[in-house]
Amino acid sequence: xxxxxxxxxxxxxxxxxxxxxxxxxxxxxxxxxxxxxxxxxxxxxxxxxxxxxxxxxxxxxxxxxxxxxxxxxxxxxxxxxxxxxxxxxxxxxxxxxxxxxxxxxxxxxxxxxxxxxxxxxxxxxxxxxxxxxxxxxxxxxxxxxxxxxxxxxxxxxxxxxxxxxxxxxxxxxxxxxxxxxxxxxxxxxxxxxxxxxxxxxxxxxxxxxxxxxxxxxxxxxxxxxxxxxxxxxxxxxxxxxxxxxxxxxxxxxxxxxxxxxxxxxxxxxxxxxxxxxxxxxxxxxxxxxxxxxxxxxxxxxxxxxxxxxxxxxxxxxxxxxxxxxxxxxxxxxxxxxxxxxxxxxxxxxxxxxxxxxxxxxxxxxxxxxxxxxxxxxxxxxxxxxxxxxxxxxxxxxxxxxxxxxxxxxxxxxxxxxxxxxxxxxxxxxxxxxxxxxxxxxxxxxxxxxxxxxxxxxxxxxxxxxxxxxxxxxxxxxxxxxxxxxxxxxxxxxxxxxxxxxxxxxxxxxxxxxxxxxxxxxxxxxxxxxxxxxxxxxxx
Numbered sequence: 097x098x099x100x101x102x103x104x105x106x107x108x109x110x111x112x113x114x115x116x117x118x119x120x121x122x123x124x125x126x127x128x129x130x131x132x133x134x135x136x137x138x139x140x141x142x143x144x145x146x147x148x149x150x151x152x153x154x155x156x157x158x159x160x161x162x163x164x165x166x167x168x169x170x171x172x173x174x175x176x177x178x179x180x181x182x183x184x185x186x187x188x189x190x191x192x193x194x195x196x197x198x199x200x201x202x203x204x205x206x207x208x209x210x211x212x213x214x215x216x217x218x219x220x221x222x223x224x225x226x227x228x229x230x231x232x233x234x235x236x237x238x239x240x241x242x243x244x245x246x247x248x249x250x251x252x253x254x255x256x257x258x259x260x261x262x263x264x265x266x267x268x269x270x271x272x273x274x275x276x277x278x279x280x281x282x283x284x285x286x287x288x289x290x291x292x293x294x295x296x297x298x299x300x301x302x303x304x305x306x307x308x309x310x311x312x313x314x315x316x317x318x319x320x321x322x323x324x325x326x327x328x329x330x331x332x333x334x335x336x337x338x339x340x341x342x343x344x345x346x347x348x349x350x351x352x353x354x355x356x357x358x359x360x361x362x363x364x365x366x367x368x369x370x371x372x373x374x375x376x377x378x379x380x381x382x383x384x385x386x387x388x389x390x391x392x393x394x395x396x397x398x399x400x401x402x403x404x405x406x407x408x409x410x411x412x413x414x415x416x417x418x419x420x421x422x423x424x425x426x427x428x429x430x431x432x433x434x435x436x437x438x439x440x441x442x443x444x445x446x447x448x449x450x451x452x453x454x455x456x457x458x459x460x461x462x463x464x465x466x467x468x469x470x471x472x473x474x475x476x477x478x479x480x481x482x483x484x485x486x487x488x489x490x491x492x493x494x495x496x497x498x499x500x501x502x503x504x505x506x507x508x509x510x511x512x513x514x515x516x517x518x519x520x521x522x523x524x525x526x527x528x529x530x531x532x533x534x535x536x537x538x539x540x541x542x543x544x545x546x547x548x549x550x551x552x553x554x555x556x557x558x559x560x561x562x563x564x565x566x567x568x569x570x571x572x573x574x575x576x577x578x579x580x581x582x583x584x585x586x587x588x589x590x591x592x593x594x595x596x597x598x599x600x601x602x603x604x605x606x607x608x609x610x611x612x613x614x615x616x617x618x619x620x621x622x623x624x625x626x627x628x629x630x631x632x633x634x635x
Contacts, residue, residue, distance in 0.1 A: 104193060105297065105351040105374050106408040107570030108145040108465045109560060114416045115152050115174050116160065116530060117508040118470055123525030125517075127508060129175035133183050135511075136190060138542060142473060143560030146193035148299055148353075150416055152180065156206050158268030159247075159490055160416075160506070162301060163204040167286045184294040195297035195353065196290050200283050200335075201305045202269040210270050218259050225279060226270050227262035228255075229312060236260075242314045243326070248494035262312075264305060264326065266490045274306045274335065287342055297351035298343070300336075303367070303376070304356050307331040328363055336372040351375065361401040368407035375465060378410045382418065386430040386451055388583045388601040392576075395462065395585075399574065402464075408571050409464035413455055414472050420505050423478035425451035449475055450628045453555055453617035454599055457630035460563045461589060461597035463574045468556075471509050474540045475552035478504040482531060507531045512543035519543070555617065562615050562632065568595040581606055584625075588635070599630040611635040 113132060121130025129152070139147060151161035154169040161171065170180050184194045203210060213222040218230075229240040231254065239252035240260050252260040253267040262271045272279050287298060307329040315321055323329050336352065343350045354376040358364045367373050384394045398409045413421040424430050426448025427441055452475065459466050482503055484492075489501030508529040511519030516533045518541050538544070545551035563569045568590030577586040583602035586609070589595045595614075600606050605624035611633035613620070618629045625631055 102349055110146040110148050111144040111468045112148045114150045117506050120521040123522045125527035126173050126530050129179045129183050140190045148195035151197045159266050162199050163269045164199050165204040165206045168289050181293055193296035195299050196295045197299045199301040201302040202271045205268045214255055225276055228259045231260050241312050247490050299353045301355050303354035304328040340371050365401045365405050368405045375410050382412050388585055411459040411462050412467040414469040417502055419478040422448040422452045454628055454630035457617050458599050460559055473553050473556040479507045480504055510537040510541040512541050514538045596633050596635050600625045600627055603627055
């Protein structure tokens with residue numbers, strides 16, 4: 097296959113690194129850039145085409161770095177700007193591209209702009225960069241409107257002089273006013289800063305939330321009006337057209353990648369027009385039930401949405417915001433809902449692993465690009481028994497524990513050894529990882545799985561190598577095989593069926609099409625494909 101250098105994002109396998117939890121180079125229990133550089137060989141051996149870094153910027157870490165205090169500086173807990181530049185250089189030397197995360201909807205409450213706004217007082221030009229308003233009630237003691245934070249509770253916090261500021265997430269993340277030209281100019285400069293340092297792509301956090309209805313009126317949250325007061329407003333497309341012009345001005349191909357949680361497929365596709373973003377995350381696939389009918393429907397819908405704008409689809413099973421898919425697939429209800437973050441939901445790990453192995457072959461065979469979340473190549477599960485005192489996600493705090501938050505998918509990776517920290521930190525570091533690792537992970541380390549042909553890690557390595565070697569895979573033609581069992585997904589890639597993928601979601605073995613097996617997610621039953629198993633074959 098190979099990755100088209102002129103449009104690499106159309107077929108790339110992109111690996112998400114959550115810096116705090118990937119590898120700790122200095123022994124403080126928190127992952128850092130030195131740790132990533134030391135483990136680049138793992139990513140090269142895995143066979144990924146690019147890595148995407150969750151925010152590594154200077155931040156008080158109110159929301160794990162998504163509260164940025166300086167978009168041009170690396171947080172000291174991770175390293176320095178010089179180290180980031182060297183990491184990009186070393187990744188490029190290994191043939192791995194680098195995508196950086198930009199957070200434009202909000203900054204940190206410790207950002208110099210917000211500090212100036214708070215100290216300048218009502219009516220100041222500094223406050224125009226945010227959404228400051230007087231409160232309601234006799235003494236302004238009530239929030240300006242009924243908007244709620246995505247993390248729980250009101251979306252407003254009051255400052256000492258009595259005004260309130262808007263934050264759709266944590267109070268440490270004040271929303272920026274994208275109607276102000278200074279905000280737009282600043283982020284255009286931030287893009288150039290990282291592109292000039294070799295970044296091959298920009299992942300845009302909360303891409304649909306930038307623009308707000310200036311009236312800031314109350315609304316029915318159960319049935320929001322159209323247009324929505326702060327989500328997917330038409331004005332936001334002007335921002336991304338300007339960004340696309342910047343990106344297209346570089347001689348080497350650079351990509352804009354949007355985080356878009358939008359239910360309307362036409363509204364979603366609008367962000368992927370030729371003069372806006374290159375790709376966007378496919379959350380419909382991530383949250384889909386492990387059912388043939390549901391998966392077929394979401395694949396069809398995804399391809400239908402992307403075709404008119406000639407944008408490549410993306411496929412993702414896990415990320416830093418959702419429970420790990422080994423755990424989700426090991427449950428009776430495999431769709432993603434907030435309830436999957438609750439304790440006490442029965443999970444069959446063996447079933448989850450079998451389905452996760454099959455899901456890998458499904459995603460890698462679909463047309464477009466694929467995102468892998470760190471640790472999924474090890475078959476890691478969601479860690480649900482983290483003590484409350486150690487949980488750090490603001491979702492957990494702001495809901496008083498009703499939502500366990502996202503810490504369970506962010507536990508530091510196990511690399512080697514038989515006990516925590518499993519090689520995450522250097523030997524003798526003396527500091528525990530920032531979140532506790534389960535003792536059961538002794539069998540999930542990179543060291544334990546390397547060389548074991550039945551391990552999840554070796555399946556990932558074989559699958560990525562096979563994908564790269566097959567010219568039909570990645571971006572390109574796709575067609576369902578006619579006559580397949582309704583509980584089986586079977587499709588071809590490459591026109592006349594040169595390569596086929598078959599996934600059995602039924603409860604009994606099914607016959608395989610005639611052909612040569614290239615790769616299977618699990619043992620085959622002669623000429624039959626067992627349940628929850630996928631296969632690639634040359635027909």
